[in-house]
Amino acid sequence: MEFDLIHRHFKTPFGPLARANADTVLLGIGDDCAALQISPGQNLFTSTDTLVEGVHFFSDDAPRTTGWKALACNLSDLAASGATPLGFTLNLSLPEVDETWLAGFSAGLLEVATRFNCPLVGGDTTSAGLNTLKTVSITVFGQAAASHRGFNRGHAKADEGIWVSGTPGLARLGLLLEYQKRGRLAECCRGAELQKVQALLAVLPEHLVRQAVSRLEMPVPRIELGLMLHGLASACLDLSDGLSGDLAHVLKASEVAAVLSQTSLESIWRHLWPEIDQHADVAGLLKTLIAQTLKGGDDFELCWTAHPRHRDAIQSLGAGLHCVGIIEQGSGLWLRTPGEERKRISGTSYNHFAESKN
Structure with a gap:
């Protein structure tokens, strides 16, 4: 049954893509090991990520978006390294x-692949099992010039x-919207923060709602950008x-x-949501957006440093x-306000072992 499942859902639909890369994929699905041919003068890059139901995706998420995201978040690591994808392996653990x-x-996995x-x-x-x-769990392989x-x-x-x-923070809006849709918003923000987030979500325009949910469910890895940053970026990582x-x-x-410049971060949101300046509490809305950013x-966008x-x-x-x-x-991370005041930023990042489960 296991081999029929693999053949039906993975070997057959993914076969044409492997055959189209026959110069790279020497052995693939069905053999004890995969064999990949690295191009001459290239370095090998690899990364692995695990997505757990209830932690990284909702149990009622569309399976297509789960498949897309599972590979996309791994490809984002290659993007942050400036590498071109070669192939990937997939481990699935299923209750039934x-x-x-x-x-x-x-289908979603094949689409992004x-x-x-x-x-x-x-x-x-x-x-x-029980x-x-x-x-x-997915492991991706990529390559880049030896230099x-x-x-x-x-x-x-x-x-x-x-x-x-x-737009860093856009996927966070999508996550908040998904929690709200399920009546569980209080699980990921509490007290005064909850009130501010509710006020923000209540006035989000429909186009921004669609973009936020799409960014959460189907992030687009910045492979091309990572390649173009060769020789320009010093340090780089993806925003996960x-x-x-x-x-x-x-x-x-x-x-x-x-x-970090509060004005610069606000300008990103103003570009995406120009109508925000029409709201009476524009300052409060922007403050909440920056906090969530x-x-x-x-997001699986790229963040990098570069010489002026x-x-x-x-x-x-x-x-x-x-x-x-x-x-x-x-040392430390600081936020510079429009009035040139500096505020220390601490303890605001996602924590796999502290955040609410999906």
Whole structure:
């Protein structure tokens, strides 16, 4: 039964993509090991992530979006390293065989795999035993020129700009909306924060609601951007656990401090939601948005540091790239307000062992 399942939902639908990459995929699904041919003069990059039902995706999420997200969040790690995808393996632990769920999951997985030319080359499917929750583990493989060794988190330097792609915090809005839809908003924000979040969600325009939920469910890894940042970015990572928490990893590794600009972060939201300035409490809404931007995860946008001399080159790469702060000597993460006051940012990032479960 296991092999029929693998053949039906994975080997057959993913076969054409593997065959289209026959020069890279020497052995794939059905053999004891996958064999990948790395191009001459290339370094191998690999990353792995696990998604657990009830933690990383809701039990009633559409299986197609779960499949998409499972691979997309792994591909985002390759993007943050400046690597091109080669292939991936998939491990599934299931409480039961649900053909409808598997068909949808496989379709979403194939959709993102095809878009980024990343063939499925192997894996394992097993029973979860007494565990009633699905677990999805994916390992991706990529390559980059031997001259490129990735964007080391320890390479940020004082006076470099802090850049982000897209709209960090947008997926956090999507998560809050999904909790609200299920009547569970109080599980992820409490007290005064809950009231502020409720006030924000109540006035979100429909176009922003759609974008936020889409970003949460189907993030788009920034593979092309990661490649274009070769020679421009010093340190880089993807935003999976929130801007403040992820940037803190860079600061610790590089032994530097960072100052984020509240005005710059607000301008990103104003561009996406120009109608916000029509609200009487625009300042309060923006404050809540910035708080969620710092805290929220699952954006899978890129955040990187770069020397000031690269500013024009980065801006020429395309729209949606924003310089939101600066690296300084010292320690800690700070927010510079429009009045030039500095406020220390701490304890606002996503924590896998502290946040509410889905």
